[in-house]
Amino acid sequence: MSVSHTPTARVGEAVATAAPAPRHWLRAGWLMTASGWSANQYSSLLGAYRAHLGLTAATTTALFAVYVLGLIPALLVGGPLADRHGRRRVARAALGLSALATCLLMAGPAVPALLWPGRFLTGVGAGTLLTAGSVWIKELSTPPYGTAPSPGAAARRSGLFLSAGFATGGLAASLIAQWAPLPMVLAYVPHLVLSAAAALSAARAPETAPPRGPHTAVAEPAAPAHRTPFRRLVVPVAPWVFAAPSIAFAVLPALVDGRLHGWQTVYAGIITAVTPGAGLLVAPLARRLSARHRLATAATGLLVTAVGLLIGALAVAHAQPVVALFAAALLGAGYGLCVAYGLTEVAALASPHHLARLTARFWALCYLGFLTPYGVTLLTGAFAPSTILTGVAALALLSLAVLLRPGARSSA
Template sequence: MPLSHTPTAQVAAPAATVAPAPRHWLRAGGLMAASGWSANQYSSLLGAYRAHLGLTAATTTALFAVYILGLIPALLAGGPLADRLGRRRVALAGLGVSALATCLLMTGPAVPALLWPGRFLTGVGAGTLLTAGSVWIKELSAAPYGTAPTPGAAARRSGLFLSAGFATGGLAASLIAQWAPHPMVLAYVPHLALSAAAALSAARAPETVPARAPHTGAAGPAAPVHRVPFRRLVVPVAPWVFAGPALAFAVLPGLVDARLHGWQTVYAGVVTAVTPGAGLLVAPLARRLTARHRLATAAAGLLVTAAGLLLGALAAAHAQPAAALLAAALLGAGYGLCVAYGLTEVAALAPPHHLAGLTARFWAVSYLGFLTPYGVTVLSGAFAPPAILTGVAVLALLTLAVLLRPGARHSAPLS
């Protein structure tokens, strides 16, 4: 009788381990969506803060930028923490900080000074989530947890979840702010609900870092192997991941909203949805370009970003909201291509024990692009906005020239 149970157990066991595998990375993906949502819900409310709280354009863009002051240290610390303590623990801690930040932002109408720590902690939570969450999704996408065909495909999934959060967070906040009472309080409620749902889902995903992983001698010498190609191939492109979207969110709407007559907040929300939405739509193109050569994805991203900036300059010169919306779509497409390139390159360069750390460096350099709107605000005292946007487009093209210089063209196609 015991013998008759043995084959059944042996046959059933593989089915039990294989069937749920594709769902694990989806459970963790909600964390990345929540991160994107938290970062972008404020972006579509810039006009509302100026109108209802009397904040100046310089103050709102400074609040936009202070996010980076919390994000970059969290990114750099989150990678080593995720390697030591595990992906799930660090990612859930980042989600908790992000929810706390949202609560502080909700108190802004009553105590405007709390907007500053709210935005700072938004950056801390997002940085922690980006590092731990993106690596966790990549690992859950690969064997033995998932079935992603290549490391690059697994790495790009976190960027798709992030884009989905970016696209929906800003739009939802703007629609609530346009028509609901207490707009700068209720606009943040959806993020709290999403965070709770993401935490419940991610808690069921397996941890991919073994408990108390031993420190082997292999970890030390592996670091210099990827340092030089990272500087040559990733660092030049990384700031353009968010430079274009940040300009689309924080600068373009304010340059063309004179003709919108009461629809400024909704328009800003549409921009914050269209920009990362375009990044999602170019994902198939990014896969095809990456299959040919990874640098092709970066080159396309920089070219599209430059085109979006030039169109944005034209839209600003003539105060054309429709042209600015098309420019935002191009900037979003550039974002999608650049982030796909960066995550794919990092996945190819980093050994497993350095993946979280190198991913953190990529996101840290990428988020420097969020400082661009503040730079535009500072320069606008001496130059017209269309001239500034044209100058930024020239910088994107110069970056492309640096990337394609002979010394950097050794990057091989993905196998």
């Protein structure tokens, strides 16, 4: 008697066919972690460069900002490159360029002039990788490659991987710089190891956008429907994504660590871990807020950022490192909420053939915020740092008002 149609056999067949979906997005996600690591490993070494190489505060802050000069053009070019040559090829090439930049930074103690091209190429690699990697992870998370519950959830995954790199890169670099020999060389070795591991992991993830020829035309409307909502809903928020954490990384530590003799580098590393770490922790809150109202995540993020800046101003005025650490956590929470909102909005607004380019524009606007510490440094000649931070908090509240104005709410 045949048993192929018994209940037991049918259950066995169902179990056999219900294999878990491959997590291709997880394999590619480590590229974003490597990108975040490369960006933040330098941040926690600002004090070490001043102490060991005799670089001035203005020079180290300028090196912090030159990263943006390489990053923003790469973001804008990375989208079209990823559309034309494929996500995987562009992302892996950008990872290799990022590793080369790290090698130049490792040579910086011997030839300080190499720090400039090292930081610039770090920006180029990170910008290209952010665009291609973000879109690749989003596409790998949705059918037919993945099973993310919504496009917004898929888009937020790249932000979480990036935050993980931000959090761990700065802390690891600071701990190595504090206790290891050759601190400004060995502090960069973990990024090379992570880059190699990320490249091997991503090699197993499929391409989601096959390369197309240079003359292949893609039909596009004369005026894409996303332009006005993007300008009203995303542009006011995007610069604060990195303005908030960059102030925590590059401004607060040097203004409050005067009493931390011998521990300045570790303190800077702790701040670089706490700030994006808080951004990771607020991810569930971002999901709940977006379910309540489209603008709730951004509004909360801008408000938390403003509060963090005001507490940071208080910490600077009284040289209180513990209070500054609390301010950094709030700034990190603001970062996490704003980046989750921005990636979700971009995924909702963009059609598939516009996604890479709109993602690039979003990240380019975000990284304009990385210029904020340089602006603060320039203004310290005329104003007290606490006054400047208070003024920046007022700008965050102004951005919140622009976001919530009637015209923007109607777009939502």
